Amino acid sequence: MSKEEDKRVLLPTNVRPTHYTLTITPDLVNFTFKGSEVVNLNINENTNVITLHANDIEIKSAKLVNSALKTNQGFRTVNIAKNAETQTVTLTFPQEISAKTTATLHIEYTGILDDKMLGFYRSSYKDQDGKTRYMASTQFEATEARRAFPSWDEPAIKSTFDITLIVPAEMTALSNMNVVSETRLGDGKKELVAFVVGDLGYVESFTTGKHNGGKSVTVRVYAPKGEERHGDFALKIATDTLEYFAEVFGIPYPLPKCDMVAIPDFEAGAMENWGLITYRTTAVLYDPKASDAKFKQRIAYTVSHELAHQWFGNLVTMEWWTDLWLNEGFATWVGYLAVDKLFPDWEIWNQYVTEGFQRGLQLDALRSSHPIEVPVNDSSEIHQIFDAISYYKGANVIRMLSAFLGEKVFLSGVKRYLMRHKFSNASTDDLWKALTEESGNDVSKFMTLWTKMAGHPVLTVEEPGNTLKIRQCRFLSSGVASPEEDNTVWWVPLGVDLGPTETHHEIRSVVLTQKEMTLVLPEKYDFYQLNARKTGVFRVNYTPERLSKLGQAVKKGLLGTSDRIGIMADAGALAASGYGKTSGLLNFIKNFEDEEQYIVWIEINSRLSNLLNVWFEQPDHIYQGLLKFQRQLVSKLVAKLGWEYSDNDDYLTTMLRSLVIKMAGRANDPDTVKEAHRKFHSFTKRNEESALHPNIRGVVFEIVLSYGGGNEEFDSILKYYSEARTADQKVVALTGLGFAQSDELIQRALKFSTSEEVRNQDIIYAFNGLQSNRKSRRALWNFVKENFYMVRLILFDLLHERYAKSLALFEHIIKFGTELFASEDDIKDVEKFFSNKNCKEFERPLQQSIENIRANAAWVERDAKDVEEWLKINGYIQ
Numbered sequence: 001m002s003k004e005e006d007k008r009v010l011l012p013t014n015v016r017p018t019h020y021t022l023t024i025t026p027d028l029v030n031f032t033f034k035g036s037e038v039v040n041l042n043i044n045e046n047t048n049v050i051t052l053h054a055n056d057i058e059i060k061s062a063k064l065v066n067s068a069l070k071t072n073q074g075f076r077t078v079n080i081a082k083n084a085e086t087q088t089v090t091l092t093f094p095q096e097i098s099a100k101t102t103a104t105l106h107i108e109y110t111g112i113l114d115d116k117m118l119g120f121y122r123s124s125y126k127d128q129d130g131k132t133r134y135m136a137s138t139q140f141e142a143t144e145a146r147r148a149f150p151s152w153d154e155p156a157i158k159s160t161f162d163i164t165l166i167v168p169a170e171m172t173a174l175s176n177m178n179v180v181s182e183t184r185l186g187d188g189k190k191e192l193v194a195f196v197v198g199d200l201g202y203v204e205s206f207t208t209g210k211h212n213g214g215k216s217v218t219v220r221v222y223a224p225k226g227e228e229r230h231g232d233f234a235l236k237i238a239t240d241t242l243e244y245f246a247e248v249f250g251i252p253y254p255l256p257k258c259d260m261v262a263i264p265d266f267e268a269g270a271m272e273n274w275g276l277i278t279y280r281t282t283a284v285l286y287d288p289k290a291s292d293a294k295f296k297q298r299i300a301y302t303v304s305h306e307l308a309h310q311w312f313g314n315l316v317t318m319e320w321w322t323d324l325w326l327n328e329g330f331a332t333w334v335g336y337l338a339v340d341k342l343f344p345d346w347e348i349w350n351q352y353v354t355e356g357f358q359r360g361l362q363l364d365a366l367r368s369s370h371p372i373e374v375p376v377n378d379s380s381e382i383h384q385i386f387d388a389i390s391y392y393k394g395a396n397v398i399r400m401l402s403a404f405l406g407e408k409v410f411l412s413g414v415k416r417y418l419m420r421h422k423f424s425n426a427s428t429d430d431l432w433k434a435l436t437e438e439s440g441n442d443v444s445k446f447m448t449l450w451t452k453m454a455g456h457p458v459l460t461v462e463e464p465g466n467t468l469k470i471r472q473c474r475f476l477s478s479g480v481a482s483p484e485e486d487n488t489v490w491w492v493p494l495g496v497d498l499g500p501t502e503t504h505h506e507i508r509s510v511v512l513t514q515k516e517m518t519l520v521l522p523e524k525y526d527f528y529q530l531n532a533r534k535t536g537v538f539r540v541n542y543t544p545e546r547l548s549k550l551g552q553a554v555k556k557g558l559l560g561t562s563d564r565i566g567i568m569a570d571a572g573a574l575a576a577s578g579y580g581k582t583s584g585l586l587n588f589i590k591n592f593e594d595e596e597q598y599i600v601w602i603e604i605n606s607r608l609s610n611l612l613n614v615w616f617e618q619p620d621h622i623y624q625g626l627l628k629f630q631r632q633l634v635s636k637l638v639a640k641l642g643w644e645y646s647d648n649d650d651y652l653t654t655m656l657r658s659l660v661i662k663m664a665g666r667a668n669d670p671d672t673v674k675e676a677h678r679k680f681h682s683f684t685k686r687n688e689e690s691a692l693h694p695n696i697r698g699v700v701f702e703i704v705l706s707y708g709g710g711n712e713e714f715d716s717i718l719k720y721y722s723e724a725r726t727a728d729q730k731v732v733a734l735t736g737l738g739f740a741q742s743d744e745l746i747q748r749a750l751k752f753s754t755s756e757e758v759r760n761q762d763i764i765y766a767f768n769g770l771q772s773n774r775k776s777r778r779a780l781w782n783f784v785k786e787n788f789y790m791v792r793l794i795l796f797d798l799l800h801e802r803y804a805k806s807l808a809l810f811e812h813i814i815k816f817g818t819e820l821f822a823s824e825d826d827i828k829d830v831e832k833f834f835s836n837k838n839c840k841e842f843e844r845p846l847q848q849s850i851e852n853i854r855a856n857a858a859w860v861e862r863d864a865k866d867v868e869e870w871l872k873i874n875g876y877i878q
């Protein structure tokens with residue numbers, strides 16, 4: 001026990017539940033539900049008071065039956081006291097019951113099936129006849145089970161459950177286990193209990209049974225009736241992944257069935273409820289004829305991630321939310337592992353270097369970052385750590401350790417950990433222990449700082465003679481760390497790459513364990529790089545001369561995909577933080593005009609977008625100069641790939657085509673803009689479905705509205721939105737609307753995105769477009785400010801004066817509204833706006849946003865001249 005743990009808001013330990021028998025009757029006409037609950041209790045102390053979690057439910061009656069009384073009459077509660085702050089209810093009974101006995105607590109209650117996407121809630125959709133229909137679903141993580149039934153809602157308190165749902169005969173009712181009337185969830189956690197009621201159809205498949213003593217697992221994808229056929233892709237992924245995980249972890253999937261359900265209104269991407277995984281529609285349904293191919297990868301990854309949780313999180317559960325990363329970091333890493341196994345040609349691990357790896361590093365480069373193992377005390381703090389640190393820094397650290405120990409040894413250690421703690425709780429130390437035993441390395445000794453301290457190092461390298469002088473210090477994106485901030489000495493596997501031989505790169509395994517070290521290199525070395533394959537969680541700050549030599553190495557084809565990405569990402573992050581110069585980054589990127597690897601282009605695009613975003617209010621000729629650079633960089637590839645998609649293209653080529661057309665269009669390339677308009681008009685005016693391939697629709701919407709489009713085009717996209725056949729088409733249209741240029745259309749986009757026609761879960765897509773569009777970025781922030789209470793009304797529960805609706809979505813809105821600004825005035829403005837508001841429940845993302853603005857402002861201030869000169873020298877401006 002540490003001191004922080006004392007602040008945890010925990011329930012009293014006088015009684016503990018062992019089993020819940022729950023009967024729930026939803027009413028999908030009046031949007032209410034009735035609940036009847038019997039909880040088996042162990043009585044640990046003499047008591048007449050029981051406190052448990054309950055939120056937004058009305059307890060009608062409560063009765064306690066004690067085994068010692070030898071009567072099943074029991075006694076009724078004399079007082080029911082609700083506490084909104086702690087989300088608990090305290091039941092007082094007329095008589096004390098004795099310690100070391102058992103009792104049953106009987107509660108009758110009612111609740112509202114609201115549309116908050118939390119607890120037990122309703123979701124609406126149009127059926128095939130265009131009629132509005134309703135279904136009901138649950139979302140209990142992190143602390144929302146208490147909205148559906150009174151419970152001891154803490155991760156370490158495990159119980160079993162029998163769940164009965166009483167529904168009309170024509171409805172499908174699903175819960176964690178097979179037969180709804182006998183849903184016994186062994187050793188479950190409240191946040192993993194789930195139920196869904198609706199008019200659903202499904203597609204079905206079975207595992208081979210090789211890993212489950214000859215028994216196969218029934219896998220189904222459910223969706224509102226008529227849409228289930230789009231579940232085929234996810235179904236195949238799920239069946240294959242279950243087999244793969246059973247093999248890798250040495251433990252079969254422990255339930256007889258695995259249901260996955262598409263829920264039209266869903267707060268997160270998906271939720272890993274044991275045996276009943278719920279998904280946002282776009283993360284599970286895929287229509288090969290109508291969906292953009294980019295959703296395919298998202299589905300493959302999301303399904304793998306959620307299935308990984310059936311082992312990491314469900315089979316072995318964290319003790320407390322401080323160890324959330326054990327669920328999320330692992331499921332992220334293992335999710336990639338499975339996708340790599342199923343689709344080796346996607347090069348998903350290289351994609352990880354440009355996506356998840358960078359997201360983890362970026363958030364962790366803020367002073368307002370937090371350690372992977374972070375003390376959290378109550379529900380308002382818990383939900384704020386479902387962020388890039390828990391997911392991606394967690395996965396980064398795991399990936400680094402796996403690369404160091406070797407994947408095989410690492411996975412054996414993981415197997416040992418799972419076997420030892422299955423159906424039980426575990427902590428980070430338990431994982432290190434298993435890995436130590438398996439590998440013979442003292443894993444906890446070198447990993448502890450990585451999970452207990454915020455931040456990661458930047459390694460500055462000098463090259464006196466034939467040596468490398470390497471020094472580590474904490475990397476901060478908003479400037480150099482002060483001595484007080486820089487007191488962690490990380491364990492850093494250097495991965496020294498001494499360059500290509502005939503057949504391979506010679507990589508030396510050297511570990512930096514001090515603040516500084518000197519490495520002696522061969523007499524005549526020409527090439528070296530650190531962090532080969534970019535598995536280490538750190539940035540490398542090379543001298544400008546070395547960075548330019550690495551640029552030459554790119555041209556000569558001496559660097560692998562992940563290394564090309566990683567060196568560019570480091571150069572970008574270092575330029576933005578002041579360790580390097582932006583001109584150095586631009587010089588490095590210039591070497592990539594012959595690049596043909598999609599994944600490397602993702603990184604080029606994100607570095608240039610980042611620069612353009614922060615430079616958005618710099619003089620226009622500078623901005624145009626940057627666009628010209630981008631235009632020329634992609635021109636060769638755009639010409640080579642053309643606009644036509646072929647069934648013979650591999651996945652990465654398909655994705656590359658969409659990306660370079662987007663980059664050329666964003667940079668106002670005349671031919672690209674012209675072709676986008678031509679295709680758009682054939683598609684919308686002449687109704688030629690085939691004129692605009694689903695893969696390119698979002699890109700074309702953006703280009704058309706950005707350059708030359710007006711009311712007519714805007715209305716056409718709105719029409720496409722309202723007639724969309726799939727949920728992903730709606731997402732594409734909403735994001736596209738965000739690229740409107742005139743004030744009038746920007747206002748229309750803002751109003752539309754918060755109207756009845758857009759699901760609350762989807763507002764963020766429109767806002768994402770509006771944030772990326774430099775013309776609407778200020779309008780978006782003004783809109784959020786002016787309509788703060790309206791936005792709150794949509795996303796929050798104003799009545800209860802607390803943020804009862806989706807805070808996760810609201811956090812996105814705050815970030816989209818603010819974080820791309822780049823001036824001190826904007827920091828003042830944001831701080832002033834929030835100064836008279838209660839920010840407790842979104843303090844972390846707000847502080848992170850403000851720090852990002854600060855870093856952006858400092859970057860422009862420092863490098864505006866540098867960029868201008870570079871553009872002049874290179875002929876992009878006069």
Ligand SMILES: [Zn+2]
Nearest residue numbers: 305309328331
């Ligand atoms: Zn997860």
